[in-house]
Amino acid sequence: RVIDQRLAEANPEENKGRDSVVLSLHERMVGDIRPALLVLLGAVGLVLLVACANFANLLLARIATRTQELTIRAALGASRVRLISQVLVESMLLALLGGVAGLVLGTWGVDALLALKPANLPRVENIALDARVLGFTFAVALLTGVIFGIFPAWQATRVKISSALAAGGRRTAGGSSRLRNLLVIAELALALVLLVGAGLLGKAFWRLTNVAPGFNPDRLLTMRVELPEARYQKVAPQTRFRDQVLENINMLPGTEAAMISELPLGGSALNHNFIIEGRPPMSAGEEPELYNRSVAGDYFRVMGSPLRPGRLLTRADRADAPTVGVINESMARQYFRDQDPLGVRMRWARSEGVEWITIVGVVGDVRHFGLAQTEEPAIYTPYAQAGQIWKRWSEIVVRTQGTPDLQSAATQLKQAVWKVDPLIPVTKVRTMSEIMSVSLSERRFNAVLIGIFAGVAVTLACVGLYGVVAYLVEQRTREIGVRMALGAQRHHVINLVLRHGLTLAVGGIALGIAGAFATSRVLTSLLHGVEPTDPSTFLSVVLLLLAVTAAATYLPARRAAGLNPNVALRHE
Structure with a gap:
C-alpha cells in the first residue's frame, strides 16, 4: 500500500485507477498448480478410505470364521481385553505389511509420476521416498490397523459363549454381516465419486485437445533469443x-x-x-x-x-x-x-x-x-x-x-x-506441437492420476463386493442345497445371489451419485467446456460401475449354481 501511495503521488495521472497485488514467493510458485494438487490429495484420501473399508471388511470376514476359536478361548478363561489385543495386533501386522507393499509399489510409482509430471509442476525434482515419507506411511498403516481393527475386534468378543458353542461356530459375530454390507456400499459410493471425477477431467481434457488454437502448429519450429x-x-x-x-x-x-x-x-x-x-x-x-x-x-x-x-x-x-x-x-x-x-x-x-x-x-x-x-x-x-x-x-x-x-x-x-x-544466447529450440503438448501437460497429469486412483478404488470395491457375496454363498450353502433338492434351477440360484450383490451395488451407486453431485463442483476450475454435473459422464460412470459389479457378483453366483445338492446338504 505504501508503494501504491508513493507511485500515485509521484504520477497521479499515470497511476489513477490502478492497483497492485502482493504475492509471497511460495504463492507465486505454487499458486497455479495448488488447486490441482489439492484435488489429487483429495483423490488419494478417497482411495485410502476405500482401502480402509476393504481392510475392515476382510477383518470382519476373517473373525467371522474364527468365532468358535475365540469362543473356546474365552470359555477357557481368556479375558476380553486379551482377545481384543490379539485381534488388534493381527490387524496392525496386516496393515504394516500393506504399508511395506505400498512402499515397494511407491518406488516404481515415483518414476512413473516423474514421467507424467507437467512442465509447470514446481519443485518436482524434490519428489523422493525419504524419511518423512517412510514415517508418514508407517504412521498411516498403524492408525489404519488400530482404527479399522478395533471394531471387528470388539465384535469378535461380543458373542455369548453358550450360544456360540451350541451353534458350533457357524454364527458370525453379531451384526457383522450387516456391517460388511454397509462397508461395501461405502466402498462403491467412494469409487463412483472418483470415477465421476476421472470422467469429468478426461472429458475436459479430450475437449481441450480438440480446441482450435487459431494457428496451424504443423511444421513450426521455435527458439528463444535474449538480447x-x-x-x-x-x-x-x-x-x-x-x-x-x-x-x-x-x-x-x-x-x-x-x-x-x-x-x-x-x-x-x-x-x-x-x-x-x-x-x-x-x-x-x-x-x-x-x-x-x-x-x-x-x-x-x-x-x-x-x-x-x-x-x-x-x-x-x-x-x-x-x-x-x-x-x-x-x-x-x-x-x-x-x-x-x-x-x-x-x-x-x-x-x-x-x-x-x-x-x-x-x-x-x-x-x-x-x-x-x-x-x-x-x-x-x-x-x-x-x-x-x-x-x-x-x-x-x-x-x-x-x-x-x-x-x-x-x-x-x-x-x-x-x-x-x-x-547471443539461443535456447528452447522446440516444435510448436511440443509446446501445445506442454500446455496441456498439467490437465493430462490430473486426468491420468485421477483415472488411476479411480481404477484402484473400483478394483478394491469390486474385491470387497466379491468377498461379501462369496461369503454369503459360503454361509448359505446348506440353504442352496435344500432349494436345489426341492427343484430350484440353476438360474434361480444365480438370480438369488445376483439380487443380493446388485442390491448392494445400487445402494452404493445411489449414495455415490449424491456424493459426486456434492463434490464435483470442486473441479470447476479444472474443467473446460464440461459442467461439473455433466449428465453423460454420470450416466456412463453408473453403467460402467453396474457392469463391473455385476461381473464381480456373477462369479460367486455361478459357483453357487454349480453346487452338488448332496455335497451342499452335508456342508457345515
Whole structure:
C-alpha cells in the first residue's frame, strides 16, 4: 500500500485507477498448480478410505470364521481385553505389511509420476521416498490397523459363549454381516465419486485437445533469443538484429517463412488502456483494455492466421511509415460491433504525444493464454513502429516446407543467429506441437492420476463386493442345497445371489451419485467446456460401475449354481 501511495503521488495521472497485488514467493510458485494438487490429495484420501473399508471388511470376514476359536478361548478363561489385543495386533501386522507393499509399489510409482509430471509442476525434482515419507506411511498403516481393527475386534468378543458353542461356530459375530454390507456400499459410493471425477477431467481434457488454437502448429519450429541490454538498449541495434536474423533464416533451405514475436499459449503480452478516436472520453483508469503484440517478419503467414477484412502487416510498415495495426476478431466484435474498424484510429490512453494507430486489418483469434481460455481483444503492431522491444528476450518462429530433423534444424537456426551476433544466447529450440503438448501437460497429469486412483478404488470395491457375496454363498450353502433338492434351477440360484450383490451395488451407486453431485463442483476450475454435473459422464460412470459389479457378483453366483445338492446338504 505504501508503494501504491508513493507511485500515485509521484504520477497521479499515470497511476489513477490502478492497483497492485502482493504475492509471497511460495504463492507465486505454487499458486497455479495448488488447486490441482489439492484435488489429487483429495483423490488419494478417497482411495485410502476405500482401502480402509476393504481392510475392515476382510477383518470382519476373517473373525467371522474364527468365532468358535475365540469362543473356546474365552470359555477357557481368556479375558476380553486379551482377545481384543490379539485381534488388534493381527490387524496392525496386516496393515504394516500393506504399508511395506505400498512402499515397494511407491518406488516404481515415483518414476512413473516423474514421467507424467507437467512442465509447470514446481519443485518436482524434490519428489523422493525419504524419511518423512517412510514415517508418514508407517504412521498411516498403524492408525489404519488400530482404527479399522478395533471394531471387528470388539465384535469378535461380543458373542455369548453358550450360544456360540451350541451353534458350533457357524454364527458370525453379531451384526457383522450387516456391517460388511454397509462397508461395501461405502466402498462403491467412494469409487463412483472418483470415477465421476476421472470422467469429468478426461472429458475436459479430450475437449481441450480438440480446441482450435487459431494457428496451424504443423511444421513450426521455435527458439528463444535474449538480447543483452548493454549492446541492445537502443532501437536501432534491435531493429538491425531482427532484420538480419530473419533475412538469414529465410535464406535457409526448407524455410517457408519466419517471424519474431511472443509465442501463443504462453500468456505473454502487454495490456494497455486505449482510446478510440471520435468516441466520448472516459475517466483515467476506466478506459477499455487490450493486449498489444509486437511482431516482426511474416507473422500471419507463419501462424496461418486467417485474414478477415483489410490487409496484413508487411515489411513496408517501418518506423518512418504511418503507424498501423491489425486487430483480432475478439476486439472487432467487442468494440466495433456496429462499425467497420478499417481506417479507425486509436492510441494508448494517458500517453500524450503518442501517434494514432490506424487499424488496417482484422485477423482470426489466436489463443495466447492457453487452450482453455478464450482470446482477449488484441492488436498486432510492427516491431519497427513499437519504439522498443518490450522484452529483452524474443521468440523466433519458423515455418518449414517439410518435416525437418529437429537437431539439424536447430543447428542451422542457431548459426543464422550467430552470424549476426555470435554472443547471443539461443535456447528452447522446440516444435510448436511440443509446446501445445506442454500446455496441456498439467490437465493430462490430473486426468491420468485421477483415472488411476479411480481404477484402484473400483478394483478394491469390486474385491470387497466379491468377498461379501462369496461369503454369503459360503454361509448359505446348506440353504442352496435344500432349494436345489426341492427343484430350484440353476438360474434361480444365480438370480438369488445376483439380487443380493446388485442390491448392494445400487445402494452404493445411489449414495455415490449424491456424493459426486456434492463434490464435483470442486473441479470447476479444472474443467473446460464440461459442467461439473455433466449428465453423460454420470450416466456412463453408473453403467460402467453396474457392469463391473455385476461381473464381480456373477462369479460367486455361478459357483453357487454349480453346487452338488448332496455335497451342499452335508456342508457345515
